[in-house]
Amino acid sequence: MSSLALNVSDTLVLARRNLMRIPRQPDLLIAYTIQPVMFVLLFVYVFGGAIDSGPFDYVDFLMPGIIVQSIAFGGFVTALGLSEDVQKGLIDRFRSLPMSRAAVLSGRTISDILLNCLSLVVLFAVGFLAGFGFIDATVGEVLLGIVLLLAMGYAFSWIFALVGLFSSTPETANSIGFTLIFPLTFASSVFVPAESMPDGLQQFAEANPFTTFADAIRSLWIGTPANTDVWMSFIWVAVLIVVFAPLATARYKKVAAK
Amino acid sequence: MTDDAIVVEGLEKSYGSVRALQGVDFAARTGSVLGLLGPNGAGKTTAVRILATLLEADAGTARVAGLDVKKDAAKLRARIGLAGQYAAVDENLTGFENLEMVGQLYHMKRSAARARAQELLERFDLTDAAKRPAKTYSGGMRRRLDLAAALVFRPPVLYLDEPTTGLDPRSRLQLWETIEGRVAAGTTVLLTTQYLDEADRLADRIVVIDHGTVIAEGTSDELKAQIGGERLDVKLEDPADADRAVAALAEMCIENPTVSDHTVSAPVRTHTGMIAEAVRRLDEAGVGIDDISLHRPTLDDVFIALTGHAAAVEPSTELPVIEEVPS
Numbered sequence: 001m002s003s004l005a006l007n008v009s010d011t012l013v014l015a016r017r018n019l020m021r022i023p024r025q026p027d028l029l030i031a032y033t034i035q036p037v038m039f040v041l042l043f044v045y046v047f048g049g050a051i052d053s054g055p056f057d058y059v060d061f062l063m064p065g066i067i068v069q070s071i072a073f074g075g076f077v078t079a080l081g082l083s084e085d086v087q088k089g090l091i092d093r094f095r096s097l098p099m100s101r102a103a104v105l106s107g108r109t110i111s112d113i114l115l116n117c118l119s120l121v122v123l124f125a126v127g128f129l130a131g132f133g134f135i136d137a138t139v140g141e142v143l144l145g146i147v148l149l150l151a152m153g154y155a156f157s158w159i160f161a162l163v164g165l166f167s168s169t170p171e172t173a174n175s176i177g178f179t180l181i182f183p184l185t186f187a188s189s190v191f192v193p194a195e196s197m198p199d200g201l202q203q204f205a206e207a208n209p210f211t212t213f214a215d216a217i218r219s220l221w222i223g224t225p226a227n228t229d230v231w232m233s234f235i236w237v238a239v240l241i242v243v244f245a246p247l248a249t250a251r252y253k254k255v256a257a258k
Numbered sequence: 259m260t261d262d263a264i265v266v267e268g269l270e271k272s273y274g275s276v277r278a279l280q281g282v283d284f285a286a287r288t289g290s291v292l293g294l295l296g297p298n299g300a301g302k303t304t305a306v307r308i309l310a311t312l313l314e315a316d317a318g319t320a321r322v323a324g325l326d327v328k329k330d331a332a333k334l335r336a337r338i339g340l341a342g343q344y345a346a347v348d349e350n351l352t353g354f355e356n357l358e359m360v361g362q363l364y365h366m367k368r369s370a371a372r373a374r375a376q377e378l379l380e381r382f383d384l385t386d387a388a389k390r391p392a393k394t395y396s397g398g399m400r401r402r403l404d405l406a407a408a409l410v411f412r413p414p415v416l417y418l419d420e421p422t423t424g425l426d427p428r429s430r431l432q433l434w435e436t437i438e439g440r441v442a443a444g445t446t447v448l449l450t451t452q453y454l455d456e457a458d459r460l461a462d463r464i465v466v467i468d469h470g471t472v473i474a475e476g477t478s479d480e481l482k483a484q485i486g487g488e489r490l491d492v493k494l495e496d497p498a499d500a501d502r503a504v505a506a507l508a509e510m511c512i513e514n515p516t517v518s519d520h521t522v523s524a525p526v527r528t529h530t531g532m533i534a535e536a537v538r539r540l541d542e543a544g545v546g547i548d549d550i551s552l553h554r555p556t557l558d559d560v561f562i563a564l565t566g567h568a569a570a571v572e573p574s575t576e577l578p579v580i581e582e583v584p585s
Contacts, residue, residue: 006365009362009365010363013359013362013363014359014363017348017351017355017359020350020351020355021348021350021351024350024391025350088344088346088349089342089344089345089346090346090347090348092307092310092312092340092344092346093340093346093360093407094363095311095312096310096311096312096335096338096340097335097360097363097364098332098333098335098336098363098364098365099335099363099364099365256312257312257313257314
Protein backbone atom coordinates (compact mmCIF):
# COMPACT_ATOMS: atom_id res chain seq x y z
CA MET A 1 0.00 0.00 0.00
CA SER A 2 1.15 3.54 -0.64
CA SER A 3 1.72 5.81 2.31
CA LEU A 4 -1.42 7.77 1.45
CA ALA A 5 -3.49 4.59 1.44
CA LEU A 6 -1.96 3.59 4.78
CA ASN A 7 -2.73 7.02 6.17
CA VAL A 8 -6.37 6.72 5.08
CA SER A 9 -6.63 3.17 6.43
CA ASP A 10 -5.17 4.17 9.84
CA THR A 11 -7.47 7.17 10.01
CA LEU A 12 -10.51 5.00 9.32
CA VAL A 13 -9.47 2.39 11.91
CA LEU A 14 -9.18 5.10 14.55
CA ALA A 15 -12.35 6.88 13.41
CA ARG A 16 -14.21 3.59 13.77
CA ARG A 17 -12.75 3.14 17.24
CA ASN A 18 -13.92 6.64 18.25
CA LEU A 19 -17.43 5.89 17.03
CA MET A 20 -17.64 2.47 18.70
CA ARG A 21 -16.98 4.14 22.04
CA ILE A 22 -19.94 6.49 21.84
CA PRO A 23 -22.80 4.09 22.59
CA ARG A 24 -20.77 2.72 25.53
CA GLN A 25 -20.38 6.13 27.13
CA PRO A 26 -23.92 7.15 28.04
CA ASP A 27 -22.82 10.67 28.98
CA LEU A 28 -21.53 11.24 25.44
CA LEU A 29 -24.62 9.74 23.85
CA ILE A 30 -26.71 12.13 25.92
CA ALA A 31 -24.53 15.05 24.80
CA TYR A 32 -25.28 14.18 21.19
CA THR A 33 -28.99 13.48 21.46
CA ILE A 34 -30.85 14.64 24.55
CA GLN A 35 -28.88 17.84 25.16
CA PRO A 36 -29.73 19.50 21.80
CA VAL A 37 -33.35 18.44 22.20
CA MET A 38 -33.43 20.01 25.64
CA PHE A 39 -31.95 23.26 24.29
CA VAL A 40 -34.53 23.47 21.52
CA LEU A 41 -37.41 22.85 23.90
CA LEU A 42 -36.12 25.31 26.52
CA PHE A 43 -35.58 28.13 24.06
CA VAL A 44 -38.72 27.65 22.00
CA TYR A 45 -41.13 27.18 24.89
CA VAL A 46 -39.49 28.98 27.84
CA PHE A 47 -37.72 32.00 26.29
CA GLY A 48 -39.37 31.98 22.89
CA GLY A 49 -42.45 33.92 23.94
CA ALA A 50 -40.34 36.75 25.38
CA ILE A 51 -37.93 37.13 22.47
CA ASP A 52 -38.77 39.46 19.60
CA SER A 53 -37.53 37.76 16.45
CA GLY A 54 -39.03 40.31 14.06
CA PRO A 55 -41.14 38.97 11.20
CA PHE A 56 -40.27 35.32 11.96
CA ASP A 57 -41.72 32.75 14.33
CA TYR A 58 -39.09 32.31 17.02
CA VAL A 59 -38.68 28.62 16.24
CA ASP A 60 -37.77 29.47 12.62
CA PHE A 61 -35.26 32.06 13.82
CA LEU A 62 -33.88 29.81 16.53
CA MET A 63 -33.32 26.50 14.73
CA PRO A 64 -30.50 27.68 12.41
CA GLY A 65 -28.77 29.25 15.42
CA ILE A 66 -29.15 26.29 17.72
CA ILE A 67 -27.98 23.92 14.99
CA VAL A 68 -24.86 26.09 14.52
CA GLN A 69 -24.20 25.93 18.26
CA SER A 70 -24.73 22.18 18.50
CA ILE A 71 -22.58 21.35 15.49
CA ALA A 72 -19.79 23.67 16.63
CA PHE A 73 -19.77 21.80 19.92
CA GLY A 74 -19.91 18.42 18.23
CA GLY A 75 -16.12 18.40 18.20
CA PHE A 76 -16.12 18.56 21.96
CA VAL A 77 -15.87 14.78 22.10
CA THR A 78 -12.46 15.19 20.45
CA ALA A 79 -11.25 17.35 23.34
CA LEU A 80 -12.44 14.80 25.88
CA GLY A 81 -11.15 11.83 23.93
CA LEU A 82 -7.71 13.23 23.22
CA SER A 83 -7.04 14.33 26.78
CA GLU A 84 -8.16 10.89 27.95
CA ASP A 85 -5.87 9.15 25.44
CA VAL A 86 -2.92 11.22 26.60
CA GLN A 87 -3.74 10.63 30.26
CA LYS A 88 -4.23 6.87 29.87
CA GLY A 89 -1.11 6.32 27.77
CA LEU A 90 -2.94 5.23 24.61
CA ILE A 91 -1.12 7.91 22.63
CA ASP A 92 2.13 6.15 23.56
CA ARG A 93 0.80 2.87 22.25
CA PHE A 94 -0.26 4.49 18.97
CA ARG A 95 3.10 6.21 18.57
CA SER A 96 4.98 2.98 19.15
CA LEU A 97 3.06 1.34 16.27
CA PRO A 98 4.15 1.55 12.63
CA MET A 99 1.05 3.62 11.82
CA SER A 100 0.59 7.08 10.40
CA ARG A 101 1.28 9.60 13.12
CA ALA A 102 -1.27 12.01 11.68
CA ALA A 103 -4.02 9.41 12.01
CA VAL A 104 -4.70 10.03 15.70
CA LEU A 105 -5.88 13.58 14.97
CA SER A 106 -7.40 12.95 11.56
CA GLY A 107 -9.27 9.91 12.92
CA ARG A 108 -10.76 12.14 15.60
CA THR A 109 -11.87 14.92 13.32
CA ILE A 110 -13.29 12.51 10.73
CA SER A 111 -15.37 10.66 13.33
CA ASP A 112 -16.66 14.04 14.54
CA ILE A 113 -18.15 14.66 11.08
CA LEU A 114 -20.16 11.45 11.33
CA LEU A 115 -21.29 12.30 14.85
CA ASN A 116 -22.36 15.72 13.63
CA CYS A 117 -24.49 14.03 10.96
CA LEU A 118 -26.24 12.15 13.78
CA SER A 119 -26.72 15.44 15.64
CA LEU A 120 -28.22 17.03 12.53
CA VAL A 121 -30.79 14.26 12.18
CA VAL A 122 -31.82 14.62 15.83
CA LEU A 123 -31.98 18.42 15.61
CA PHE A 124 -34.01 18.43 12.40
CA ALA A 125 -36.44 15.92 13.91
CA VAL A 126 -37.03 17.93 17.08
CA GLY A 127 -37.06 21.19 15.09
CA PHE A 128 -39.79 19.98 12.73
CA LEU A 129 -41.80 18.67 15.68
CA ALA A 130 -41.52 22.09 17.36
CA GLY A 131 -42.83 23.77 14.22
CA PHE A 132 -39.71 24.71 12.28
CA GLY A 133 -40.00 24.92 8.50
CA PHE A 134 -37.76 26.06 5.64
CA ILE A 135 -38.95 29.37 4.13
CA ASP A 136 -38.34 30.04 0.42
CA ALA A 137 -35.42 27.61 0.43
CA THR A 138 -34.43 25.54 -2.60
CA VAL A 139 -33.07 22.00 -2.16
CA GLY A 140 -29.67 23.40 -3.17
CA GLU A 141 -29.80 26.02 -0.43
CA VAL A 142 -30.79 23.48 2.21
CA LEU A 143 -27.93 21.21 1.15
CA LEU A 144 -25.44 24.10 1.02
CA GLY A 145 -26.44 24.92 4.58
CA ILE A 146 -25.75 21.34 5.66
CA VAL A 147 -22.37 21.36 3.90
CA LEU A 148 -21.50 24.63 5.60
CA LEU A 149 -22.49 23.24 9.00
CA LEU A 150 -20.41 20.09 8.59
CA ALA A 151 -17.42 22.13 7.37
CA MET A 152 -17.80 24.43 10.35
CA GLY A 153 -18.04 21.43 12.70
CA TYR A 154 -14.84 20.07 11.16
CA ALA A 155 -13.05 23.37 11.79
CA PHE A 156 -14.19 23.41 15.40
CA SER A 157 -12.94 19.84 15.85
CA TRP A 158 -9.41 21.17 15.40
CA ILE A 159 -10.03 23.86 18.02
CA PHE A 160 -11.27 21.21 20.42
CA ALA A 161 -8.33 18.97 19.54
CA LEU A 162 -6.08 21.79 20.71
CA VAL A 163 -8.16 22.25 23.88
CA GLY A 164 -7.94 18.52 24.59
CA LEU A 165 -4.19 18.45 24.12
CA PHE A 166 -3.72 21.38 26.49
CA SER A 167 -5.85 19.71 29.16
CA SER A 168 -4.25 17.31 31.59
CA THR A 169 -7.58 15.59 32.27
CA PRO A 170 -10.95 15.31 30.50
CA GLU A 171 -12.42 17.37 33.36
CA THR A 172 -10.07 20.26 32.52
CA ALA A 173 -11.03 20.00 28.86
CA ASN A 174 -14.65 20.19 29.94
CA SER A 175 -14.18 23.36 31.95
CA ILE A 176 -12.07 25.08 29.27
CA GLY A 177 -14.75 24.31 26.70
CA PHE A 178 -17.64 25.50 28.80
CA THR A 179 -16.09 28.62 30.34
CA LEU A 180 -14.18 29.99 27.34
CA ILE A 181 -16.03 28.89 24.23
CA PHE A 182 -19.62 28.28 25.28
CA PRO A 183 -20.34 31.95 26.24
CA LEU A 184 -19.19 33.02 22.78
CA THR A 185 -22.21 31.33 21.29
CA PHE A 186 -24.51 33.48 23.47
CA ALA A 187 -22.79 36.77 22.59
CA SER A 188 -23.91 36.29 19.00
CA SER A 189 -27.10 36.12 16.95
CA VAL A 190 -27.44 32.39 17.67
CA PHE A 191 -30.35 32.83 20.11
CA VAL A 192 -31.47 36.47 19.72
CA PRO A 193 -31.04 39.11 17.02
CA ALA A 194 -27.81 41.06 17.58
CA GLU A 195 -29.67 44.36 17.08
CA SER A 196 -31.46 43.76 20.40
CA MET A 197 -28.18 43.89 22.34
CA PRO A 198 -26.73 46.99 24.09
CA ASP A 199 -23.91 48.99 22.46
CA GLY A 200 -20.55 47.30 22.74
CA LEU A 201 -22.01 43.83 23.03
CA GLN A 202 -23.85 44.38 19.76
CA GLN A 203 -20.62 45.23 17.92
CA PHE A 204 -18.93 42.24 19.53
CA ALA A 205 -21.78 39.98 18.45
CA GLU A 206 -21.65 41.26 14.88
CA ALA A 207 -17.94 40.48 14.66
CA ASN A 208 -18.44 37.07 16.29
CA PRO A 209 -18.12 34.23 13.73
CA PHE A 210 -21.05 32.48 15.40
CA THR A 211 -23.21 35.39 14.19
CA THR A 212 -21.81 34.97 10.68
CA PHE A 213 -22.53 31.22 10.71
CA ALA A 214 -26.04 31.59 12.17
CA ASP A 215 -26.98 34.41 9.76
CA ALA A 216 -25.58 32.44 6.82
CA ILE A 217 -27.77 29.42 7.64
CA ARG A 218 -30.79 31.70 8.14
CA SER A 219 -30.26 33.32 4.74
CA LEU A 220 -30.11 29.86 3.14
CA TRP A 221 -33.01 28.29 5.06
CA ILE A 222 -35.47 31.02 6.03
CA GLY A 223 -34.77 33.66 3.39
CA THR A 224 -33.17 36.47 5.42
CA PRO A 225 -30.93 38.82 3.40
CA ALA A 226 -27.72 36.95 2.61
CA ASN A 227 -25.34 39.89 2.51
CA THR A 228 -21.83 38.44 2.74
CA ASP A 229 -22.55 35.83 5.39
CA VAL A 230 -22.41 32.63 3.32
CA TRP A 231 -19.06 33.16 1.69
CA MET A 232 -17.70 34.83 4.81
CA SER A 233 -18.67 31.66 6.70
CA PHE A 234 -16.61 29.51 4.36
CA ILE A 235 -13.70 31.92 4.78
CA TRP A 236 -14.04 31.61 8.56
CA VAL A 237 -14.03 27.82 8.22
CA ALA A 238 -10.86 27.97 6.10
CA VAL A 239 -9.17 30.40 8.51
CA LEU A 240 -10.02 28.31 11.56
CA ILE A 241 -8.66 25.16 9.92
CA VAL A 242 -5.52 26.87 8.65
CA VAL A 243 -4.81 28.29 12.12
CA PHE A 244 -5.90 25.48 14.41
CA ALA A 245 -4.96 22.31 12.52
CA PRO A 246 -1.22 23.16 12.56
CA LEU A 247 -1.45 24.36 16.18
CA ALA A 248 -3.13 21.13 17.25
CA THR A 249 -0.63 19.05 15.27
CA ALA A 250 2.32 20.88 16.82
CA ARG A 251 0.83 20.52 20.28
CA TYR A 252 0.22 16.82 19.64
CA LYS A 253 3.87 16.27 18.78
CA LYS A 254 4.94 18.11 21.90
CA VAL A 255 2.53 16.33 24.24
CA ALA A 256 3.36 12.93 22.80
CA ALA A 257 7.14 13.34 23.01
CA LYS A 258 7.41 13.54 26.77
CA MET B 259 27.78 -7.43 17.98
CA THR B 260 25.17 -8.97 15.71
CA ASP B 261 24.09 -11.20 18.58
CA ASP B 262 22.85 -8.18 20.50
CA ALA B 263 19.24 -7.21 19.85
CA ILE B 264 19.60 -4.00 21.86
CA VAL B 265 22.78 -1.90 21.95
CA VAL B 266 22.76 1.41 23.81
CA GLU B 267 25.78 3.68 23.89
CA GLY B 268 26.25 6.95 25.74
CA LEU B 269 22.54 7.74 25.94
CA GLU B 270 21.77 11.16 27.41
CA LYS B 271 18.46 12.91 27.99
CA SER B 272 17.58 15.98 30.03
CA TYR B 273 14.26 17.56 30.87
CA GLY B 274 15.16 21.17 31.51
CA SER B 275 17.70 21.03 34.32
CA VAL B 276 16.84 17.45 35.27
CA ARG B 277 19.33 15.03 33.77
CA ALA B 278 17.28 11.87 33.40
CA LEU B 279 20.01 9.91 31.60
CA GLN B 280 23.68 10.87 31.91
CA GLY B 281 25.47 8.64 29.43
CA VAL B 282 24.01 5.16 29.75
CA ASP B 283 25.45 2.07 28.04
CA PHE B 284 24.00 -1.42 27.98
CA ALA B 285 23.32 -4.29 25.61
CA ALA B 286 20.92 -7.23 25.48
CA ARG B 287 21.72 -10.48 23.71
CA THR B 288 19.14 -11.69 21.22
CA GLY B 289 16.65 -13.97 22.94
CA SER B 290 17.58 -12.87 26.46
CA VAL B 291 15.94 -10.78 29.16
CA LEU B 292 17.76 -7.65 30.24
CA GLY B 293 16.53 -6.26 33.53
CA LEU B 294 16.81 -2.51 33.97
CA LEU B 295 16.67 -2.13 37.70
CA GLY B 296 16.41 1.06 39.68
CA PRO B 297 14.23 3.12 41.98
CA ASN B 298 11.54 5.55 40.79
CA GLY B 299 13.07 8.42 38.84
CA ALA B 300 16.28 6.53 38.06
CA GLY B 301 15.77 6.99 34.31
CA LYS B 302 14.40 3.55 33.42
CA THR B 303 11.24 4.78 31.73
CA THR B 304 13.14 7.49 29.85
CA ALA B 305 15.44 4.81 28.42
CA VAL B 306 12.48 2.67 27.34
CA ARG B 307 10.72 5.64 25.74
CA ILE B 308 13.83 6.42 23.70
CA LEU B 309 14.15 2.78 22.61
CA ALA B 310 10.43 2.70 21.72
CA THR B 311 10.92 5.76 19.44
CA LEU B 312 8.58 7.84 21.61
CA LEU B 313 11.34 10.20 22.65
CA GLU B 314 14.58 11.37 21.05
CA ALA B 315 17.82 11.22 23.00
CA ASP B 316 19.92 14.38 23.39
CA ALA B 317 23.09 12.40 22.74
CA GLY B 318 24.28 8.84 22.25
CA THR B 319 23.05 6.05 20.00
CA ALA B 320 20.74 3.11 20.34
CA ARG B 321 20.25 0.24 17.93
CA VAL B 322 17.43 -2.25 18.28
CA ALA B 323 17.06 -5.32 16.04
CA GLY B 324 19.85 -3.82 13.91
CA LEU B 325 17.97 -0.55 13.38
CA ASP B 326 18.86 2.92 14.64
CA VAL B 327 16.10 4.20 16.93
CA LYS B 328 16.28 7.66 15.40
CA LYS B 329 17.09 7.17 11.71
CA ASP B 330 15.13 3.95 11.22
CA ALA B 331 12.34 4.77 13.68
CA ALA B 332 9.50 4.06 11.25
CA LYS B 333 10.90 0.63 10.33
CA LEU B 334 11.72 -0.20 13.91
CA ARG B 335 8.14 0.29 15.07
CA ALA B 336 7.12 -2.85 13.18
CA ARG B 337 9.65 -4.88 15.21
CA ILE B 338 8.94 -3.77 18.78
CA GLY B 339 6.15 -4.26 21.25
CA LEU B 340 5.56 -1.99 24.24
CA ALA B 341 3.64 -2.84 27.38
CA GLY B 342 3.82 -1.42 30.81
CA GLN B 343 2.50 -0.11 34.04
CA TYR B 344 -0.08 2.16 32.43
CA ALA B 345 -1.78 -0.69 30.58
CA ALA B 346 -2.58 1.42 27.53
CA VAL B 347 -5.79 -0.17 26.37
CA ASP B 348 -8.99 1.55 25.26
CA GLU B 349 -11.32 1.05 28.19
CA ASN B 350 -14.45 1.49 26.12
CA LEU B 351 -13.50 -1.20 23.63
CA THR B 352 -13.74 -4.88 24.42
CA GLY B 353 -10.62 -7.01 24.74
CA PHE B 354 -11.21 -8.39 21.26
CA GLU B 355 -11.78 -4.95 19.71
CA ASN B 356 -8.62 -3.59 21.33
CA LEU B 357 -6.47 -6.33 19.83
CA GLU B 358 -8.23 -6.15 16.46
CA MET B 359 -7.58 -2.40 16.34
CA VAL B 360 -3.90 -2.80 17.17
CA GLY B 361 -3.57 -5.51 14.50
CA GLN B 362 -5.14 -3.23 11.91
CA LEU B 363 -2.80 -0.42 12.92
CA TYR B 364 0.08 -2.83 12.21
CA HIS B 365 -1.58 -3.01 8.76
CA MET B 366 -2.64 -6.61 9.09
CA LYS B 367 -5.69 -7.55 7.03
CA ARG B 368 -8.84 -7.32 9.09
CA SER B 369 -9.44 -11.07 8.95
CA ALA B 370 -5.85 -11.75 10.02
CA ALA B 371 -6.10 -9.17 12.81
CA ARG B 372 -9.28 -10.82 14.09
CA ALA B 373 -7.77 -14.30 14.01
CA ARG B 374 -4.69 -13.06 15.84
CA ALA B 375 -6.85 -11.30 18.45
CA GLN B 376 -8.74 -14.52 19.11
CA GLU B 377 -5.52 -16.48 19.41
CA LEU B 378 -4.00 -14.03 21.88
CA LEU B 379 -7.14 -13.84 24.00
CA GLU B 380 -7.03 -17.62 24.34
CA ARG B 381 -3.36 -17.68 25.21
CA PHE B 382 -3.76 -14.94 27.81
CA ASP B 383 -6.78 -16.55 29.39
CA LEU B 384 -9.10 -13.70 28.42
CA THR B 385 -11.53 -15.56 26.17
CA ASP B 386 -14.37 -15.28 28.68
CA ALA B 387 -13.86 -11.52 28.92
CA ALA B 388 -13.29 -11.02 25.18
CA LYS B 389 -16.65 -9.33 24.62
CA ARG B 390 -16.59 -7.11 27.69
CA PRO B 391 -15.31 -3.52 27.62
CA ALA B 392 -11.82 -3.34 29.13
CA LYS B 393 -13.06 -0.96 31.81
CA THR B 394 -14.70 -3.95 33.50
CA TYR B 395 -11.37 -5.81 33.71
CA SER B 396 -9.35 -6.29 36.89
CA GLY B 397 -5.86 -4.80 37.09
CA GLY B 398 -4.25 -8.13 36.23
CA MET B 399 -6.54 -8.72 33.24
CA ARG B 400 -5.81 -5.25 31.93
CA ARG B 401 -2.05 -5.85 32.08
CA ARG B 402 -2.49 -9.15 30.27
CA LEU B 403 -4.52 -7.43 27.56
CA ASP B 404 -1.87 -4.72 27.33
CA LEU B 405 0.84 -7.37 26.97
CA ALA B 406 -1.25 -9.18 24.36
CA ALA B 407 -1.56 -5.91 22.42
CA ALA B 408 2.23 -5.58 22.46
CA LEU B 409 2.55 -9.09 21.00
CA VAL B 410 -0.01 -8.77 18.18
CA PHE B 411 2.61 -8.46 15.46
CA ARG B 412 5.01 -11.03 17.00
CA PRO B 413 7.73 -8.46 17.66
CA PRO B 414 11.27 -9.85 18.07
CA VAL B 415 11.91 -7.22 20.75
CA LEU B 416 9.57 -6.51 23.63
CA TYR B 417 9.78 -3.65 26.12
CA LEU B 418 8.08 -4.16 29.45
CA ASP B 419 8.05 -1.01 31.55
CA GLU B 420 7.35 -2.01 35.15
CA PRO B 421 4.82 -4.60 34.02
CA THR B 422 3.75 -5.68 37.51
CA THR B 423 3.79 -2.39 39.43
CA GLY B 424 0.63 -2.18 41.50
CA LEU B 425 -0.51 -5.74 40.83
CA ASP B 426 -1.55 -8.15 43.53
CA PRO B 427 0.82 -11.09 44.14
CA ARG B 428 -1.29 -13.63 42.26
CA SER B 429 -1.53 -11.44 39.15
CA ARG B 430 2.21 -10.77 39.30
CA LEU B 431 2.95 -14.45 39.27
CA GLN B 432 0.60 -15.01 36.31
CA LEU B 433 2.23 -12.20 34.39
CA TRP B 434 5.71 -13.53 35.15
CA GLU B 435 4.74 -16.91 33.75
CA THR B 436 3.40 -15.28 30.62
CA ILE B 437 6.61 -13.30 30.15
CA GLU B 438 8.69 -16.45 30.66
CA GLY B 439 6.64 -18.09 27.94
CA ARG B 440 7.49 -15.29 25.49
CA VAL B 441 11.17 -15.48 26.29
CA ALA B 442 11.14 -19.24 25.77
CA ALA B 443 9.71 -18.51 22.31
CA GLY B 444 12.81 -16.44 21.48
CA THR B 445 11.70 -12.87 22.12
CA THR B 446 14.30 -10.41 23.41
CA VAL B 447 12.89 -8.57 26.41
CA LEU B 448 13.91 -5.33 28.02
CA LEU B 449 12.29 -5.29 31.42
CA THR B 450 12.32 -2.32 33.75
CA THR B 451 11.44 -2.92 37.33
CA GLN B 452 11.95 -1.58 40.79
CA TYR B 453 11.37 -5.02 42.25
CA LEU B 454 14.47 -7.03 42.90
CA ASP B 455 12.68 -10.34 43.07
CA GLU B 456 11.23 -9.68 39.62
CA ALA B 457 14.63 -8.97 38.08
CA ASP B 458 16.07 -11.93 39.95
CA ARG B 459 13.44 -14.26 38.54
CA LEU B 460 13.13 -13.03 34.95
CA ALA B 461 16.36 -11.35 33.91
CA ASP B 462 19.40 -13.08 32.41
CA ARG B 463 21.44 -9.95 32.95
CA ILE B 464 20.72 -6.96 35.12
CA VAL B 465 21.73 -3.35 34.66
CA VAL B 466 21.33 -1.33 37.84
CA ILE B 467 20.72 2.36 37.23
CA ASP B 468 20.37 5.20 39.68
CA HIS B 469 20.19 8.94 38.98
CA GLY B 470 20.56 8.35 35.24
CA THR B 471 23.79 6.35 35.32
CA VAL B 472 24.62 2.66 35.28
CA ILE B 473 26.04 1.74 38.66
CA ALA B 474 26.40 -2.01 38.22
CA GLU B 475 25.90 -4.68 35.61
CA GLY B 476 25.98 -8.45 35.49
CA THR B 477 23.96 -11.57 36.13
CA SER B 478 22.03 -11.76 39.33
CA ASP B 479 24.71 -14.10 40.73
CA GLU B 480 27.54 -11.80 39.67
CA LEU B 481 25.91 -8.85 41.37
CA LYS B 482 25.44 -10.82 44.54
CA ALA B 483 29.04 -12.02 44.37
CA GLN B 484 30.15 -8.39 44.17
CA ILE B 485 29.02 -7.80 47.71
CA GLY B 486 30.40 -11.04 49.07
CA GLY B 487 29.37 -14.66 49.28
CA GLU B 488 26.79 -16.38 51.37
CA ARG B 489 26.04 -16.46 55.05
CA LEU B 490 25.77 -19.58 57.15
CA ASP B 491 23.52 -19.19 60.19
CA VAL B 492 23.81 -21.79 62.93
CA LYS B 493 21.33 -21.71 65.77
CA LEU B 494 22.88 -23.38 68.82
CA GLU B 495 21.14 -25.64 71.29
CA ASP B 496 23.24 -24.11 74.06
CA PRO B 497 24.53 -20.51 73.72
CA ALA B 498 27.47 -21.45 75.93
CA ASP B 499 28.88 -23.42 72.95
CA ALA B 500 29.31 -20.21 70.93
CA ASP B 501 33.10 -19.95 71.27
CA ARG B 502 33.65 -23.59 70.33
CA ALA B 503 31.30 -23.18 67.34
CA VAL B 504 33.20 -20.11 66.13
CA ALA B 505 36.50 -21.95 66.43
CA ALA B 506 35.13 -24.96 64.55
CA LEU B 507 33.79 -22.87 61.68
CA ALA B 508 36.66 -20.33 61.46
CA GLU B 509 38.55 -22.25 58.77
CA MET B 510 35.55 -22.23 56.42
CA CYS B 511 34.92 -18.51 56.76
CA ILE B 512 36.07 -15.55 54.69
CA GLU B 513 35.57 -13.25 57.67
CA ASN B 514 35.26 -13.94 61.39
CA PRO B 515 31.87 -15.36 62.39
CA THR B 516 29.67 -13.16 64.53
CA VAL B 517 27.58 -14.28 67.47
CA SER B 518 24.23 -12.93 68.56
CA ASP B 519 22.06 -14.63 71.11
CA HIS B 520 21.75 -18.30 70.07
CA THR B 521 22.98 -17.78 66.53
CA VAL B 522 26.45 -17.87 64.98
CA SER B 523 26.62 -16.15 61.57
CA ALA B 524 29.50 -17.22 59.37
CA PRO B 525 30.27 -15.45 56.06
CA VAL B 526 31.34 -18.20 53.67
CA ARG B 527 32.36 -18.67 50.06
CA THR B 528 29.92 -20.61 48.00
CA HIS B 529 30.74 -24.21 47.34
CA THR B 530 28.67 -27.35 47.42
CA GLY B 531 28.62 -29.43 50.55
CA MET B 532 28.83 -26.32 52.70
CA ILE B 533 26.15 -27.36 55.16
CA ALA B 534 27.40 -30.97 55.37
CA GLU B 535 30.90 -29.77 56.17
CA ALA B 536 29.68 -27.34 58.80
CA VAL B 537 27.58 -30.02 60.46
CA ARG B 538 30.57 -32.42 60.50
CA ARG B 539 32.89 -29.83 62.02
CA LEU B 540 30.37 -28.79 64.66
CA ASP B 541 29.63 -32.41 65.45
CA GLU B 542 33.35 -33.13 65.92
CA ALA B 543 33.57 -30.13 68.26
CA GLY B 544 30.60 -31.48 70.20
CA VAL B 545 28.37 -28.47 69.49
CA GLY B 546 24.63 -29.17 69.51
CA ILE B 547 22.76 -27.68 66.50
CA ASP B 548 19.19 -26.50 66.76
CA ASP B 549 18.92 -25.19 63.19
CA ILE B 550 21.30 -24.47 60.34
CA SER B 551 20.68 -22.51 57.15
CA LEU B 552 22.50 -20.95 54.24
CA HIS B 553 21.49 -17.44 53.14
CA ARG B 554 22.30 -15.99 49.77
CA PRO B 555 22.28 -12.20 49.58
CA THR B 556 19.22 -10.77 47.90
CA LEU B 557 19.33 -8.08 45.27
CA ASP B 558 18.10 -5.81 48.03
CA ASP B 559 21.42 -6.31 49.75
CA VAL B 560 23.13 -5.56 46.44
CA PHE B 561 21.20 -2.38 45.95
CA ILE B 562 21.86 -1.10 49.42
CA ALA B 563 25.55 -1.94 49.08
CA LEU B 564 25.76 -0.11 45.73
CA THR B 565 23.69 2.98 46.40
CA GLY B 566 23.42 3.31 50.12
CA HIS B 567 19.62 3.23 49.92
CA ALA B 568 16.98 0.62 49.40
CA ALA B 569 15.55 0.14 45.93
CA ALA B 570 11.86 0.03 46.65
CA VAL B 571 9.27 -1.06 49.09
CA GLU B 572 8.10 -4.63 48.79
CA PRO B 573 5.08 -4.82 46.52
CA SER B 574 3.18 -7.29 48.65
CA THR B 575 3.29 -5.16 51.79
CA GLU B 576 3.37 -1.50 50.83
CA LEU B 577 1.91 -0.86 47.43
CA PRO B 578 -1.80 -0.44 46.93
CA VAL B 579 -3.24 -3.45 45.23
CA ILE B 580 -5.49 -2.85 42.25
CA GLU B 581 -8.82 -4.18 43.27
CA GLU B 582 -10.82 -6.61 41.26
CA VAL B 583 -13.54 -4.79 39.40
CA PRO B 584 -16.86 -6.58 39.62
CA SER B 585 -18.19 -7.52 36.24
